[in-house]
Amino acid sequence: MLLSELTTMRVGGPAKSVVTATSRDELTDAALAVWETGDEWLVLGGGSNVIVGDDGFGGTVIRVATKGIERLDGDGVLLRVEAGESWDGLVEYTVGQGWSGIEALSGIPGSVGAAPIQNIGAYGQELSDVLVAVDFLDNISGQQERILAADLGLGYRMSNIKAGRQGVVLAVELRLEESAEGVITYSQLATALGVESAPVADIRAGVLGLRSSKGMVLDPADPDSVSCGSFFTNPIVGENFARSLPPETPQWLVDDTDVKLSAAWLIEKAGITKGFSLPGSRVAISSKHTLAITNRGGGTAEEVGELARYIRAMVLSRFGVSLQPEPVAVGVEL
Ligand SMILES: Cc1cc2nc3c(=O)[nH]c(=O)nc-3n(C[C@H](O)[C@H](O)[C@H](O)COP(=O)(O)OP(=O)(O)OC[C@H]3O[C@@H](n4cnc5c(N)ncnc54)[C@H](O)[C@@H]3O)c2cc1C
Known part of the structure; x- marks a missing residue:
């Protein structure tokens, strides 16, 4: 296959x-x-x-392709979800139940078991906000263990599994709130909805609307969604280095010493715009989102790699910042 x-x-x-x-x-x-x-x-x-x-x-x-959502005894809404469940199917289900905690993560493709791998996040929520533990089959011991979220090294689009801990996530445990009202922490979403808290169903609908306007939901009718979503993570750099960048560079303090930059802004200012592709390539930047690399039909992994490497080289030479690919590469250089 x-x-x-x-x-x-x-x-x-x-x-x-x-x-x-x-x-x-x-x-x-x-x-x-x-x-x-x-x-x-x-x-x-x-x-x-x-x-x-x-x-x-x-x-x-x-x-x-394992299935099952089980409510466990415990504070709030404690759920154990088998790894093969659809992530967005889970969000739809929990929103339908009137539970809050993952509504802003609506529309992220993929499975529940992959969600901890890069600690999925969007619109002000991250999996780590609600993750309690995972059931993990460890490659070294061959044993099944329950790993607490605090021991997974979860960070921005990162976990110790993504960093190299080998095994299979069999299920995840999440703790949600028994409340149909959600808090909106992401300003673009608050602006779109015109409020700072809203019913979780409205937040889900707002997020799905914003995501589809950017080609960020899988939609067979939208060629911009033939992608891996955001291709590069937002770089985190030291404060001193950030000060050396042009003053208009958008940046957010993440702690006392580190600053997050916008990968999309850096790419655009390096001269690569929406819809850009290399001559003859069937792979292009999304026409809706600078951060997504898309396959326009019949493209190859090598063409994806060529465009990714070109973007990285342009941003490195313009700003001295090394962009890191978000997807996992298997047998291809990105
Ligand atoms: C249109 C689009 C929009 C996206 N938007 C977002 C977004 O907003 N935020 C975000 O964080 N991500 C986003 N993504 C990326 C992606 O959807 C998530 O990373 C998702 O969690 C991947 O799930 P998956 O089941 O497809 O994983 P896969 O692609 O199948 O696997 C990803 C990695 O996880 C490993 N893996 C998968 N399942 C398991 C398991 N059970 N146990 C151990 N390892 C496992 C794989 O080996 C691989 O290394 C987007 C992708 C697309 C295409």
Whole structure:
């Protein structure tokens, strides 16, 4: 099977083998069986944050398709959700129940099990705000363990799993609030809705509207959504370095010493605008969002890599800032 059929960027050659696990036992058995062989392996949920090279993947792809949402005893609304559930399906369900905590994370593609990998975030909320723990099958011990959120190294688009801890997230535990009113902390969303708190259903609708205007929801009718979402993270740099940038550079203090910059602004000011593509390439910047690289049809992983590397080189030479790709690269240089 081609990885281009399993990933939202629609690039990637064949996998040596693919197993799809629909229950926790199947998922555990599949992972343990591959680990036993010593073969390469790749866990895949919705494929919305992975770019696989054109030569494909010479190991086993383990597709996570496990289902189940369970309410546990505990304060607030404590949920255990199996890894293969759709993230946005979960948000829709919790909003429908009148629970708050993840409504601003509406419309993010992919699976629940992948959500902790880069600590998904958008419109003022992050998974780490509500994550209690994950059930994790550890590659080294072969054992299933419950890891508390505090021990996952969660940060801006980062976890210690993304940084290299090997294993499979089997399920996540979240704590939401039994309240149908949500607080809006993101100014663009507050402006769009004209309020600072609102029913969670309205926040979800507002977020979905904003996201689709930027091509940031998967929509078969929108060529700008054939992507991995934002391709680069917003760089975090030291305050002294930030002072050396042009005074108009947007920046936000993240702590006493570090400053976050806007990757989209840096790319635009480096001369790369919406819709940009390299000559002859079938891969282009989204026509709606400077931060998204899109496959306009028949593009290759190498074309994605070429554009990503070009953007990084332009921003580095103009500002001295090294942009970091957000998606996970497998067999391709980004
Ligand atoms: C249009 C669009 C908009 C997006 N908007 C956002 C956004 O606003 N905010 C945001 O944070 N992200 C966003 N993303 C990125 C992406 O949707 C998220 O990172 C999502 O969590 C990926 O889920 P997935 O199931 O598709 O993961 P995959 O792409 O299948 O996998 C991503 C990584 O996680 C690993 N992985 C997946 N499942 C497991 C598991 N169960 N156990 C262990 N490892 C696992 C994979 O091996 C891989 O390394 C967007 C993507 C698109 C296409």
